[in-house]
Amino acid sequence: MIAIAPVQDEMLCSGHAACPGCIDALAARHILAAMGPDTMAVIPPSCMAIIAGPQPMSSLKIPVYQPTLESSAAAASGLRRALDAQGKRDTQVLVLAGDGGTYDIGFQCLSSAAERNEDILYVCLDNEGYMNTGAQKSSSTPHFARTGSTPSGKLSRKKNMVEIMAAHGIPYVATASASHLADLRYKVEKAKAIRGTRFITVLIPCLDGWGLPDDAGLTAARYAVESGAFPLYEIEDGARVTLNVTARPRPVADYLALQRRYRGMAEADVATLQAEVDAAWEALERRAAAGAAAPA
Amino acid sequence: MNSIPPIWTTATTESIRTGTWRAALPRHVQASSPCREACPVSGDIATWIGLARERDFRGAWEALTRHNPFPAIAGRICHHPCEAACNRAGFDEALSICKLERFVGDLAIERGWAFEAPTVEREERVAIVGGGPAGLSAAFQLRRLGYRVTLVEARGELGGLMRHGIPSYRLAREVLDAEVARVVALGVDVRLNAKPEAAPAWAELRRTHDAVFVATGAQRQKRLPALDYGQPWVADGAAWLASANAGEIPALGKRLVVIGGGSAALDVARSARRAGHEVTLLALEARGQMPAQREEVDEALEEGIALVDGAMLQEASHAGGEVRLACRRVRFVPGERRGQFSVVPFADGAFELRADAIVTSIGQDPDTAALGDGVALDGSLVAVDAQQATARDDTWAGGDVASMARFVTDAIGQGKRAAFAIDRALRARRGEAPAAERWRPGPAAAIAIEASVPLPAIATHAYAPQARAAARRLEPAARLASGAEVQLALDIEQALAETTRCFSCGTCIRCDTCVAVCPDLAVVREGDGYRVLGDYCKGCGLCVKECPTGSMDMVQEVR
Amino acid sequence: MDAIAKSARGATQLLTGNEAVAWGARLARPQVCPVYPITPQTPVLETLTAFQAEGTFDAEIITPESEHSVMSACIPASLAGTRVFTATASQGLLLMHELLHYASGARAPIVMANVNRTVASPWAFWPDQTDSLAQRDTGWVQLYVESAQEALDSVIQAFRVAEQALLPVMVSLDAFYVSHAMEPVDVPAQADVDAFLPPFAPERRLDTAQPSSWGNVVSQDMYYRHRQAIEEAMARVPALLAQADGDWQRRFGRGWGVVERYRCDGAQAVVVTMGSMCGTARVAVDDMREAGLPVGLVKVRLFRPLPVAALRAACAGVRDVVVLDRNHSPGAGGVLHQELRAALYGTTNAPRIHGLLAGVGGVNVPPRKIAEFVREARDSEPRPESVWVR
Numbered sequence A: 001m002i003a004i005a006p007v008q009d010e011m012l013c014s015g016h017a018a019c020p021g022c023i024d025a026l027a028a029r030h031i032l033a034a035m036g037p038d039t040m041a042v043i044p045p046s047c048m049a050i051i052a053g054p055q056p057m058s059s060l061k062i063p064v065y066q067p068t069l070e071s072s073a074a075a076a077s078g079l080r081r082a083l084d085a086q087g088k089r090d091t092q093v094l095v096l097a098g099d100g101g102t103y104d105i106g107f108q109c110l111s112s113a114a115e116r117n118e119d120i121l122y123v124c125l126d127n128e129g130y131m132n133t134g135a136q137k138s139s140s141t142p143h144f145a146r147t148g149s150t151p152s153g154k155l156s157r158k159k160n161m162v163e164i165m166a167a168h169g170i171p172y173v174a175t176a177s178a179s180h181l182a183d184l185r186y187k188v189e190k191a192k193a194i195r196g197t198r199f200i201t202v203l204i205p206c207l208d209g210w211g212l213p214d215d216a217g218l219t220a221a222r223y224a225v226e227s228g229a230f231p232l233y234e235i236e237d238g239a240r241v242t243l244n245v246t247a248r249p250r251p252v253a254d255y256l257a258l259q260r261r262y263r264g265m266a267e268a269d270v271a272t273l274q275a276e277v278d279a280a281w282e283a284l285e286r287r288a289a290a291g292a293a294a295p296a
Numbered sequence B: 001m002n003s004i005p006p007i008w009t010t011a012t013t014e015s016i017r018t019g020t021w022r023a024a025l026p027r028h029v030q031a032s033s034p035c036r037e038a039c040p041v042s043g044d045i046a047t048w049i050g051l052a053r054e055r056d057f058r059g060a061w062e063a064l065t066r067h068n069p070f071p072a073i074a075g076r077i078c079h080h081p082c083e084a085a086c087n088r089a090g091f092d093e094a095l096s097i098c099k100l101e102r103f104v105g106d107l108a109i110e111r112g113w114a115f116e117a118p119t120v121e122r123e124e125r126v127a128i129v130g131g132g133p134a135g136l137s138a139a140f141q142l143r144r145l146g147y148r149v150t151l152v153e154a155r156g157e158l159g160g161l162m163r164h165g166i167p168s169y170r171l172a173r174e175v176l177d178a179e180v181a182r183v184v185a186l187g188v189d190v191r192l193n194a195k196p197e198a199a200p201a202w203a204e205l206r207r208t209h210d211a212v213f214v215a216t217g218a219q220r221q222k223r224l225p226a227l228d229y230g231q232p233w234v235a236d237g238a239a240w241l242a243s244a245n246a247g248e249i250p251a252l253g254k255r256l257v258v259i260g261g262g263s264a265a266l267d268v269a270r271s272a273r274r275a276g277h278e279v280t281l282l283a284l285e286a287r288g289q290m291p292a293q294r295e296e297v298d299e300a301l302e303e304g305i306a307l308v309d310g311a312m313l314q315e316a317s318h319a320g321g322e323v324r325l326a327c328r329r330v331r332f333v334p335g336e337r338r339g340q341f342s343v344v345p346f347a348d349g350a351f352e353l354r355a356d357a358i359v360t361s362i363g364q365d366p367d368t369a370a371l372g373d374g375v376a377l378d379g380s381l382v383a384v385d386a387q388q389a390t391a392r393d394d395t396w397a398g399g400d401v402a403s404m405a406r407f408v409t410d411a412i413g414q415g416k417r418a419a420f421a422i423d424r425a426l427r428a429r430r431g432e433a434p435a436a437e438r439w440r441p442g443p444a445a446a447i448a449i450e451a452s453v454p455l456p457a458i459a460t461h462a463y464a465p466q467a468r469a470a471a472r473r474l475e476p477a478a479r480l481a482s483g484a485e486v487q488l489a490l491d492i493e494q495a496l497a498e499t500t501r502c503f504s505c506g507t508c509i510r511c512d513t514c515v516a517v518c519p520d521l522a523v524v525r526e527g528d529g530y531r532v533l534g535d536y537c538k539g540c541g542l543c544v545k546e547c548p549t550g551s552m553d554m555v556q557e558v559r
Numbered sequence C: 001m002d003a004i005a006k007s008a009r010g011a012t013q014l015l016t017g018n019e020a021v022a023w024g025a026r027l028a029r030p031q032v033c034p035v036y037p038i039t040p041q042t043p044v045l046e047t048l049t050a051f052q053a054e055g056t057f058d059a060e061i062i063t064p065e066s067e068h069s070v071m072s073a074c075i076p077a078s079l080a081g082t083r084v085f086t087a088t089a090s091q092g093l094l095l096m097h098e099l100l101h102y103a104s105g106a107r108a109p110i111v112m113a114n115v116n117r118t119v120a121s122p123w124a125f126w127p128d129q130t131d132s133l134a135q136r137d138t139g140w141v142q143l144y145v146e147s148a149q150e151a152l153d154s155v156i157q158a159f160r161v162a163e164q165a166l167l168p169v170m171v172s173l174d175a176f177y178v179s180h181a182m183e184p185v186d187v188p189a190q191a192d193v194d195a196f197l198p199p200f201a202p203e204r205r206l207d208t209a210q211p212s213s214w215g216n217v218v219s220q221d222m223y224y225r226h227r228q229a230i231e232e233a234m235a236r237v238p239a240l241l242a243q244a245d246g247d248w249q250r251r252f253g254r255g256w257g258v259v260e261r262y263r264c265d266g267a268q269a270v271v272v273t274m275g276s277m278c279g280t281a282r283v284a285v286d287d288m289r290e291a292g293l294p295v296g297l298v299k300v301r302l303f304r305p306l307p308v309a310a311l312r313a314a315c316a317g318v319r320d321v322v323v324l325d326r327n328h329s330p331g332a333g334g335v336l337h338q339e340l341r342a343a344l345y346g347t348t349n350a351p352r353i354h355g356l357l358a359g360v361g362g363v364n365v366p367p368r369k370i371a372e373f374v375r376e377a378r379d380s381e382p383r384p385e386s387v388w389v390r
């Protein structure tokens, strides 16, 4: 049996408004538990902001500041500096933002915060679309996926945010998936111990937006990792690449077949996507190998 | 309304009862497993493997022996239908359940573990006739329930076919002796060399006991009509084996043809091989259809036995100092019930075999002549119901005498079932409520369900593929020379590794996955079980889907 | 003389308006200071960073990629309970627009200096108050200052008012005329400012010791009540400012008022304007008074909330009110003109209001011109729309 770390120090409360089976809430639950009580969260408009609760109730046991959609990293910077000014340097500032708020509208201030190496942990809850507004595409939406704004499938590929963030040379960049909870917890804990800008993007299958049954969120997340469509890896100091799951036992087609957003996809398109995934995977393997070969 | 502050939160969402959203509610269950369903003794396999995994071998042995007092024996010679049913087979390979059982059983013998004395002693007496596995199993269970048990055995030693049928290269005598002795040590009144020969003897037994369990096995050897058993070159398998097992090999010449396709025929053939014979095995069934276990056939071939399968003897004659067997290739068609079949001869299938003697081992029928009035028959067998009850309300029967299953563990299972049936009947006679019968102790929070957990209910992704423990056996030359046990035990590393392969179907392993995967924090650990918080559970089913043991299921709710 | 010694004692220094703003900020001891450069505000930023480099300013200075991020950083920093200062101008202010609403909704008492500059397009760098007046509905308190001294004093007063009302305050100074003009400025001693401005210690804040969250979705009712609460806070501002200014006056010997009436006694006409135009108008008023014309100046220092009562009082009994707008709201004309018309509407013997779009785009309006405008106004019928004049 592959063990899951026991859950302690819950920082998320029951009674939140997430859809049944929501992986956003599940991932947040584990991230928050790993972060612990001396943490402040910044949550921009997104599903997570709704999950955070209707006034006057909060589903998070830590203080949350909800900024505007495009300003999470800037808001987190302000909060960080306020805490620093108050001498609260150990208090963590955690962003829980959607992919829209990260890859798209909030990208500019995120890049700036990373350039300044602000001491924040920025977690992108990447459900590959604007789900809170009813599932439209973001630049994180993968090639061929159907959304409200790409009804016949997205024409362009998913933006490689991980590489972009790594290119800032920040100390820690990683991908994670709720299907690999132990790995997710490990990464959050690892990131927590690092100072500076840390960026983790967590794949969040959206049941409604991707077209999945209520109990299939973790299965989809797992297939994404197992097919290499969403590899789990870390990039430290912009250079050292570690591939956390090195096996890729599943064709991308398995992953696609689970989801309604890829329904009716042409076989040639499946092959194209597979080729894209293969190429990205191989590039990643090469970089991981190069990183392992290089002196530490 | 005006009291609610419009900014800054003042409470948590815990006051919001999201449980009202759902249509189905998960529950924490304790379910059966396919291996247990297939197991003739309904062994609590998932539990004892789980205990072994945690290195609680004593606990494993206790869980094992709740259902079967002979794990070291069964771990050697059981036909292990559990493995054919094992969910893991659909993932990579079935668990090596039988070998694990042997591992635990051997450890118990090595450490000298004994059964605890019954917690209560009861007045009622039960007579058991026949000291084979069926009788011994019933004796064991009845003693544990506190009954006074008289065990009547015709022969000079207990064990039945486990002793005078199954040879020691498959079941070492020390093992047999140790496990039988442990049952007797529970306080069974054993009467050896005693046999109720005729109706009055049975009547006396019934008079002096509150219930009788008939477990006399199937002693009458079936014979081939084409053969004259009066000839010195024709022998009965059972008699041949009983002599061989007692160390007296009948002198029949060098070349033997053994006729039969079951374990008994294989044992005759292989014992003869060990005694230096050249052996040809003539089986009616095609190799894959033979009732003997596959390993037995493989091992026999390794040992140099020639197999002629899918063929029948038509006529045998003795000429020129040798036996000539006129045979024909046939297609074997199994019948509705075990033991029934038909054969379709191939037109051009005639051939001849030559040998010095023929030994037949084609099955046995019970000897039911002396059982007394009121015990109805079903063909050659004593007729019993699902609780092993005969037509007489004071008599139960099990094992080969009442079943065509003809396996040791089937006999053990029937003995166990009869024991519980007798217990219920005797309690009922006294107006006592039946003893609470839970097939295994489990966490209070879990709801016990009888249905077994199918493979799709297991979150198999939680397990890494891992090859089944490799079976090891003695080299053929060494086997033939020493007569030692062919199949070797798993070592502790192998055994422990094997335990980790078990999906623990229907048996919670307290991994906390259900707790960890709930987005609504609606599963909580409670004591040694788990509870779903109906106030918050939204019924998504993740806890059910992700449980690696199938210990959560979903029930629709009507609101 | 080193800066610390200077500030401890208080001293007169030759400062530009921007430097005076920076000094005001420094004396208010903000803890977080996100800032982004834009002409003509840049010297504010550079003076603050220079202060920090010399060790006299220990705020956390954040230099993000945009004014948008500046304001985004200001709000939670303020909600965390730190004093926050920033400065911007023109396009920078416009880029902040969404966050300006956000800040007031958050009841974050941020103080921001805005150097009034034309808004693009086309590109221009002249004094014009359209940038800040376009933010009048964002829930910020707005002050317009006339001089470097007033700029310094107003920044400090603004913190006191902001933190009492829990509303953000914008202090606007005209590009170049104020921002870059150098004048002798009395820089108060730090201890004296500390006595005037207590540390910021809000009751509710983002604090892991008392976890409470800000920004969760509200019901219609909560939203309604929240806006009401903001309005109530706004209503308190004129009095809070008057108090702060009065206290300042007692401590430092000068005050600026909420609405300043300059030589208005017996005036038949008043010029009403904001910012640097007030300086020019003062000269014009002096000239006209000298020429025997009963003309005064009403300086609107507090524009948001509009001090309606004070304006009504200032204009009572006056025949002609001449509003000089150095701003332009297309389709509406001068913003102050429209605001004043609304403020005076329905008062008994309401004065005649003449709205003049004078100085839009930084066009020079000398005192002579102002006198001309007043005379023309006296002799003509007021028009509902603003009139382009130069």
Ligand SMILES: Cc1cc2nc3c(=O)[nH]c(=O)nc-3n(C[C@H](O)[C@H](O)[C@H](O)COP(=O)(O)OP(=O)(O)OC[C@H]3O[C@@H](n4cnc5c(N)ncnc54)[C@H](O)[C@@H]3O)c2cc1C
Binding pocket: B077, B078, B079, B129, B130, B131, B132, B133, B134, B135, B152, B153, B154, B155, B158, B159, B160, B161, B162, B165, B166, B194, B195, B196, B197, B215, B216, B217, B218, B219, B241, B263, B264, B265, B267, B268, B398, B399, B400, B401, B405, B406, B407, B408, B409, B411
């Ligand atoms: C050669 C051989 C090999 C086998 N190998 C296997 C194997 O590998 N695995 C497997 O699962 N099964 C095997 N079997 C089948 C298995 O041994 C039997 O199905 C099983 O032993 C039946 O148990 P039982 O208790 O019903 O009868 P038995 O084992 O036959 O025991 C009956 C006992 O009753 C005694 N008895 C009979 N009549 C009387 C009487 N009137 N009064 C008192 N005592 C009486 C007998 O002496 C005997 O001890 C084999 C059978 C044979 C013949």
Ligand SMILES: Cc1ncc(C[n+]2csc(CCOP(=O)(O)OP(=O)(O)O)c2C)c(N)n1
Binding pocket: A045, A046, A047, A048, A068, A069, A070, A097, A098, A099, A100, A101, A102, A127, A128, A129, A130, A131, A132, A133, A138
């Ligand atoms: C400036 C701005 N534009 C648009 C919106 C509307 N809006 C709210 S949430 C959202 C989508 C967010 O998508 P993402 O960040 O991926 O989060 P998700 O809802 O998928 O969790 C949008 C477009 C907004 N709040 N602010």
Ligand code: SF4
Binding pocket: B033, B034, B035, B036, B045, B046, B049, B085, B086, B087, B088, B095, B097, B501, B502, B503, B504, B505
């Ligand atoms: S995996 Fe384990 S519990 Fe499940 S059927 Fe196989 S042996 Fe039994």
Ligand code: SF4
Binding pocket: B028, B507, B508, B509, B510, B511, B512, B513, B514, B515, B530, B546, B547, B548, B549, B550, B551, B552
């Ligand atoms: S998930 Fe683990 S702890 Fe929960 S019921 Fe299943 S086996 Fe038991």
Ligand code: SF4
Binding pocket: A021, B026, B517, B518, B519, B520, B521, B522, B523, B532, B533, B536, B537, B538, B539, B540, B541, B542, B543, B544
């Ligand atoms: S995971 Fe939680 S919410 Fe979903 S069915 Fe199980 S208990 Fe209910």
Ligand SMILES: [Mg+2]
Binding pocket: A098, A099, A100, A125, A126, A127, A128, A129, A130, A131, A138
């Ligand atoms: Mg999204």
